[in-house]
Amino acid sequence: MTAAVQTGVDGFLARYRGLRDRLPGDRAERDAAAEAFRRAGLPGRRVEAWKYTDLRPVAAAAFAEPLPPLAADSAWLARIPQLDAPRLVFVDGRYHPELSVPPAALRFTPFAARAEFGKLAQPEREPLVALNTMLAEDGAGLHIPEGMDAGTLHLVSLATDSAGGSTAFHPRHRIRLEPGAKLTLLETSTGDGAYLHNPVTEMHVGKNAELTHVRLQDESTDAFHLATLYVQIDEGGTYDSFVLNLGGRMVRSEVHAHLTGRNGAAHLNGAQLLTGTQHADFTSVVRHDAPNCNSRQTVKNVLTGRSRGVFQGRIEVARHAQKTDGYQMNQALLLSPDAEVDTKPELEIFADDVKCSHGATVGELDAEQLFYLRSRGIPDGEARSILVRAFLAEGLQAVTQDNIRAILEDSVERWWQRQLA
């Protein structure tokens, strides 16, 4: 079987023309997104939002259409962390019922079965969201009814490298928590070969609802992982998230969080461990649109080799969002002279009674701590390893569910063992 190979913006647009009549959902919305994508293209560093993460390598790569998913191959399940919870598995972007164990209690609808675009995503402003809106075929639609504690759910993306060339897939996920509902979501992305995983997720956390969202990004080191997430948090709602970036060739985790009611909370924590020539980017925009909300963000970077970490954090506080409490911190450990981190915090504050702060640290390991460990007999290499893991362990403390934190700790430990080997 041969697949059509396409490159660049024209390639994606050609693909849309070919698929247009077969794609589910509102065609007018897709056409508008295609037009927005045609205009914006895949931006390079001259566009401010993409100054540090240049998408030209994505434009230069050739992508084939993903083939229909493979028959159930449970060997793939060994690749993902074991979590005692229902799971929704997407293979090369398509829902795979044989590998999945859908939740019994809550309503799950694949995007392919009922394609509805939400109101939060902004394809006219974000080129990758336009690309996704144009080509999205599948994704997870979840609805948690009022007051329900939906427990834990595992959302998995596997890229199989079975098309004989690079594939591109653009999952579209929508998750809605009605007032008072609760959900813990672990999202794992992994795979083989070169591919583009370009998910867009729209989340709505209703009044007093609580969403815990942990993402483990462990893609192939030849893959592009460009994820955009929109979350609206209503009065008293909490969105508590953590992203761990381990894999990928070029990675962007972009979050737009909108606090729309009093006493809402948005926690956008994360960590990334990069090596070789990996590039990973945390970009976030938190908009405080109501009084008494808090937002918290601590991102830790461990960079080795010639890797590059990017942090762009923006906090916007509307005039009426008094008593806003916003905090941002980006910390980087540079373990090689060729590693680089770029930090761009931005505060845009129109209210006059707010507490907003941001900070960044960049450095090597602390000489006093290192000496303390060595003076106790711990050899230099082992002492360094302890300090790096401690730096990350502190970050992972933000994940409060023990079973999920253990999965992240385990992934970090395996990453670190690979570096030492």
Next chain:
Amino acid sequence: MLEIRGLSASINDKPILKGIDLTVPPGEVHAIMGPNGSGKSTLAYVLSGREEYAVTGGSVTFNGHDLLTMAPEERAAAGVFLAFQAPIELPGVGNANFLRTALNAIRRAHGESELDAVQFLKLARAEAKRLAMPDDMLKRNVNVGFSGGEKKRNEVLQMAILRPKLAILDETDSGLDIDALKIVADGVNELRSPEFSALVITHHQRLLDHLVPTRVHVLAGGRIIRSGGPDLALELEARGYAGLVAEAA
């Protein structure tokens, strides 16, 4: 046996130690006293291998090892232990894990088998109990959120577990109340044996009431200006350093 001959050291090209001669035979506890800025802490750091200090002259041998050519971890494996004046906080590193890693590194260096978590915890809990330390100090991150006294006791706990042959106590008594002081002194006394020696840096006679030294040395201006028996500490307590420093000048 620790033998220091003509030891000179500087930091950022500023000479601090200007020719120290000192011998500590096995089984003896020597106190080093002296005014602020006399070089006491520098001596402690140079002996334990802190790289920021440049040794500009002299030699240090310890049980036949040329200490100055050894990495800090090699010195620790040879039996040197520094109790820090300001113990370092290690956020994200559990105290028990830290102690077990250190003990096993030293055991490995000696060709001994490593202790597993269960064996280690049994040992650590017994030592912690002896030092009147609550069990949860083993579970907490190293020195993070510890009071001044707890940090000092944690140093003594490490010493009790690592069982060094030469302990250097850098003002371990500072900031301790009288009960904690006794506990610390008992911790060191517990280790005293014909194979163990200690260098106790202190400002005050108080610690030496409980930890009776074999010899007392007065360090001033980077040199040892006087040595004597335990009575010298009492004399210093009564007269202060000023007279001694003037006499030596």
